[in-house]
Amino acid sequence: MGGDHGAEVVVPAARAFLAKVADIDLTLVGQREVIEALLSSDPQPEQDARLHIHHASQSVGMDELPSKALRGKKDSSMRVAIDLVKAGEADACVSAGNTGALMATARFVLKTLPNVDRPAIISAMPSVRGSTHMLDLGANVDCTAEHLFQFAVMGSELVKAVTGIEQPQVGLLNIGQEEIKGNDQVRRAHDLIAASSLNYAGYVEGDDIFMGEVDVVVADGFVGNVALKSSEGVAKLVGHMLRRHFRKSLWSRIAALVTLPTLKAFKEEADPRRYNGATLLGLRGIVVKSHGGADAKAFENAIHIAEHEINARVIARIEHEVAAHLTPAPVRASA
Amino acid sequence: MGGDHGAEVVVPAARAFLAKVADIDLTLVGQREVIEALLSSDPQPEQDARLHIHHASQSVGMDELPSKALRGKKDSSMRVAIDLVKAGEADACVSAGNTGALMATARFVLKTLPNVDRPAIISAMPSVRGSTHMLDLGANVDCTAEHLFQFAVMGSELVKAVTGIEQPQVGLLNIGQEEIKGNDQVRRAHDLIAASSLNYAGYVEGDDIFMGEVDVVVADGFVGNVALKSSEGVAKLVGHMLRRHFRKSLWSRIAALVTLPTLKAFKEEADPRRYNGATLLGLRGIVVKSHGGADAKAFENAIHIAEHEINARVIARIEHEVAAHLTPAPVRASA
Incomplete structure (x- = not known):
């Protein structure tokens, strides 16, 4: 029910996903009557056989305070979906809802993995060489060195699991001046x-x-969020400028027509929907956050991210990796 | 002598500037023989009548530690140029050299304005509505609330002085989640x-x-630098993608030719050289930092920024504004 468009986006996204992926069922959590009305307005029996509904009477507003949502909305679609993961009835939760409430609820219900102090938000970003994962994208504003190290360990293992890169290169975000x-x-x-x-x-x-020099970029959540949002801003600005120039004159409009296939291919590659879906990393369960304004195509991408993480068994892998890096070495008894 | 290209970029930039601006003379500070060789290889008597040379025997390397440059290079082109500002023999200094060394030297020689704890780096960035100024772009990694407030006061006054906007809107850079x-x-x-x-x-x-919602964006130097560099990265990535798509096939190459005027106009608007030149704000003198990799066109832009700041009398204006905002109210004697 979350995000700017709620079930209207989630229902078609779920069906598009099911049309492509054969071995996963989806459960839509939310107001049964709303979901059923959307499904029955355009029946798709083949997909809907693997599409289940789990009723939840409440939903969390996009501007609601996380603490209030957590305390006051025990039957929100968000809470119930995460409860299903906790109970083992779902392998992952995907939500376009309020990020703060999702993180607070996921952390409260699922708990963090052993040796993880704080979950972080990670997402792929486009780069010259394909993509780069960055974390934390906004969950933690003040991070200690130990938190950043945990992010590095978790981010590296996630990238290893979902991309197959054997030794992901990890970079630590910093500024360039030597002495400071x-x-x-x-x-x-x-x-x-x-x-x-x-x-x-x-x-x-x-x-x-964006140059793809490394596979994982580690930053605290304030800096990571600013980098993410700034990059979104520049992309919007460039799109705005391109559109304006192509609409300027009759000639530029004709040129735009001639260039259409190229511009379309460019637009497809640069499409932010291809990168929609950020993982809440460090929890005892898979939770993927979709952009609140996502459309069906973008939301479907977030479901695919959850799919890849289920198939790659990321939770077990990250738990193992974190333990290997962060457990103090056992003290040996002297011979 | 600084930057990646030294005098080879500065000399043609200075001449191009002088060809446009009648009431300003320029002094090139650096190794006389290098500068003279460049000037005599292509004499331009009209411009060169207002182009002076001030010899400096040393230059600061781009990777040199600021503290070392400050202590060890008293006759560097950077130091001598700033000394000329201090002595009142120049109205501003423009340098493409090592940012850290330039800031350390400028701060040591010129000192900060009364009530300013730390100078900040400010620059215009392109936006949907024209441009937005942002500071600090990297001079201060750890800022107190008072520092950020001083940046807001100085940034607002600079924008007022150079753009003519009467009440610049100031925004404070933050991340979106309510409770954190x-x-x-x-x-x-x-x-x-x-x-x-x-x-x-x-x-x-x-x-x-980049949406141009405000005229001035205030952030600490770590966050501001990451926002700046991230935006440069995205711009490079988009350029890379566009070029690749236009070179993909014979048809896309033909389309690129047809689209050339539009793409050229777009490229011109998006040209980062138009934004080259960041001001070291809060000092008792005008110091403008050009990008180290700037070419002559970009470096010329940095000189124009110094020109605008001289003409707008920014130092006196900022000193006055800072005093108005930051001096404790005088205690009145009781009647």
């Missing part, structure tokens, strides 16, 4: 990651995210 | 700016920089 390079936390995180067995490429700067 | 909105410093800076007479628009997010 980074703050204390970043410098200490640098030492922690460098001393670990991760494939650490050292410091990277904002532009490196 | 910002860290302590940002929240306290919010209160300080809101309580001032600045035209404060409240919190903005990364994408708002």
Whole structure:
């Protein structure tokens, strides 16, 4: 029920997903009558055989305070969906709802993995070489060096699991000036990651995210969120400029027609919907957050991310990896 | 002598500037023989009549530690140029050199304005509505709320002086989640700016920089630098994608030819050289930093920024404005 469009986007996205993926069933959590009305307005029996409904009477508003949603809405679609993951009745939860409420609820219900202090938000971003994963995208505004190190371990393992890259290169986001390079936390995180067995490429700067120099970029949630949103802003600005120039004159409109296939291919590659879906990493269950304004195509992408993470068994892998990196070595009894 | 290309870029940029601006003379500071060789290889008597040379025997390397440059290179082109500003022999200094060294030297020689704790780096960035100024772009990694407030006051006054906007809208960069909105410093800076007479628009997010919602965006130097570099990265990525798509097939190459005037106009508008030149704000003198990799056109833009700031008398205006906002109210003697 969450996001700017609720079930109207989720229902067609779920059906499009089911048309492509044979071995997964989907459960739509929310107001039964709303969902049923949408389904019956355009019956698709083949997909709907694997589409289930789980009623939830409430929904969390996009501007609702996370703490209020957590305390006051025990029967929200968000809460019930996460409860299903906790109970083992679902392998993952995908939501376009309020990020803060989703994180607070997921953390409260599912709990973090052992040795993980804080969950982080991670997503793929487009780059010259394909894509780069970045975390944290906004869950944690103040991070210690230890938090950043945990993000590096989790991010590296997620990328390894879902992309097949054997030794993902990890970069730590910093700024370029030598003597004032980074703050204390970043410098200490640098030492922690460098001393670990991760494939650490050292410091990277904002532009490196999009140059594909590394596979994983680690930052605190404030900085990561600003990088993400700034990049969205520039992409919007470029789109705005291109459209304006192509509409300027009769000649440019004709040129736009001639260029249509190329512009379409470009637009498809640059389509932010292809990157929709951010994972709440570090929890004892898979939770994927879709952009609130996502349309059906974008939301479907978020479901595919959950699918890949289920198939790659990311939770078990991350739990194992975190334990390997973060458990203190056992003290040996002397011989 | 600084930047990736040194005098080879600065000399033609200076001449192009002088060809357009009648009432300003330029002094090239650096190795006389290098500059003279460049000038004599292609004499332009009209411009060169207002182009002076001031010899400096040393130059600061792009990777040199600022503290070392400051202590060890008293006759660097950077240091001598700033000394000329200090002595009143120049109205502004423009450099493509090492940012950290330039800031350290400028701060040491010129000193900060009264009531300014730390200088910040500010630059215009393109937006849907024209441009938005952002500061700090990397001079200060850890900022208190008071520093951010000073940035807001200085940034607002600079924009007022150089753009003519009477009440520039000021936004404070933050992330979107309600309950964890910002860290302590940002929240306290919010209160300080809101309580001032600045035209404060409240919190903005990364994408708002490029939507032109506000005229000035305030952030600490770590966050501001990441936003700047990320946006440069996305712009490079989009350019890369566009080029690749237009080169893909014979048809797309023909389309590119037909579209050439439109693509050229777009490229011109999006040209980062039009935004080259960041001001070191809060000093007792005008210092403009050009991108190290700037070509002559980009470097010329940085000189024009210095020109605008000289003509707008920004130093006196900012000193006055900072005093108005930051001096404690005088205690009145009781009647």
